[in-house]
Amino acid sequence: MHTDIMKQLSCVFLIIVLFANINKAQTIPNGDFEEWDSIGKPIGWISLPSVYIIKSTDHYTGNFSVEIEPVNSLTNCPCFTTGKFDKAGNVVAGLPFDLKIDTLTGYFKYIGATSQGDYGLVSVTLQTNGKLDSAGYSSCELKPTTSWTYFEVPVNAFVKPDTMQVDFNPSAAMGWFRGSILLIDDLQLKSQLFHASGIAVNVRPAFDVSAFPNPAQNQLSIRFGGNIPSEFGLKIYNNEGRLMIDNEFNSGGSTYTLPIEQLCAGLYFYEITANGLTVRNKFVKSN
Numbered sequence: 001m002h003t004d005i006m007k008q009l010s011c012v013f014l015i016i017v018l019f020a021n022i023n024k025a026q027t028i029p030n031g032d033f034e035e036w037d038s039i040g041k042p043i044g045w046i047s048l049p050s051v052y053i054i055k056s057t058d059h060y061t062g063n064f065s066v067e068i069e070p071v072n073s074l075t076n077c078p079c080f081t082t083g084k085f086d087k088a089g090n091v092v093a094g095l096p097f098d099l100k101i102d103t104l105t106g107y108f109k110y111i112g113a114t115s116q117g118d119y120g121l122v123s124v125t126l127q128t129n130g131k132l133d134s135a136g137y138s139s140c141e142l143k144p145t146t147s148w149t150y151f152e153v154p155v156n157a158f159v160k161p162d163t164m165q166v167d168f169n170p171s172a173a174m175g176w177f178r179g180s181i182l183l184i185d186d187l188q189l190k191s192q193l194f195h196a197s198g199i200a201v202n203v204r205p206a207f208d209v210s211a212f213p214n215p216a217q218n219q220l221s222i223r224f225g226g227n228i229p230s231e232f233g234l235k236i237y238n239n240e241g242r243l244m245i246d247n248e249f250n251s252g253g254s255t256y257t258l259p260i261e262q263l264c265a266g267l268y269f270y271e272i273t274a275n276g277l278t279v280r281n282k283f284v285k286s287n
Helices: 002-020
Strands: 051-056 065-070 101-111 120-128 131-142 145-156 163-169 181-189 209-212 219-224 231-238 243-250 255-259 266-274 277-285
Touching: 101 120, 120 145, 131 145, 163 181, 209 277, 219 266, 243 255
Parallel strands: none
Antiparallel strands: 051 065, 065 181, 101 145, 101 181, 120 131, 120 163, 209 219, 219 255, 231 243, 231 266, 266 277
16 A cells, blocks of 8 residues: 555656656747737737738638738848847847757648749747857748648757747748738647646647546557547657657547657657647656
8 A cells, every 4th residue: 555655656746847847838929820919910920011911810720810911022031020120120039949959830821923933931040149040040831722731840959049030931932922922820839838837738629639548658548539530640759849759540440559668757749630630738658
């Protein structure tokens, strides 16, 4: 009896310690574009005069998305950004960020102005002590699509950053085509899966799925509720955002079991993608 109680207390202590050591969530301001000011601008973002910013009701989640449309010839400057303008009028990084590994995720639609290879662009710039690109830079092309499409931008810093800038250009091909339309919604970082309290951020799950037991020791089971997808992808990341497991499954039932003996004890994030939709949540791996 005494031994069983001590084991239970040890497990509870492990979970408390893991939650207590989670980094404070790095966040994308107003990443679902539900908050707008009185003049029709999304809160937490700035834009250049070269683009129209429209509060669109064509959304992936929530009630709104942001629509970005060029109104004249674009420059190489970011058109829609989380950065800030300095005294010289340059866009500089403005979001506090101190993780070396993370991933920016979101959904987009893109209607190109021409068939000549037009595309949108999302980029992430990491800085240390205000030096541009001193910590890292990554980007993702947003190809024409009329349906909401998931994208990822891996964030890998050379050194520990202190700020991050997220930029969107509605036309990134040579020529900066006027007339393209870029819609963005549901932006978040994978490190946002938890609030500072350690409670999972899973406000609008795309479909009904759960993982158990939690904590898990040797196996993690995935169970679907409602409609069962014909196939799905499962990724597991550690608490630094590093990909640890990447599997594809053909559906044949509502529950699947994944061996996790190879994982060290700690906090992990699981990501399940089915039918173009993604659900993310967490679990604890115990010894």
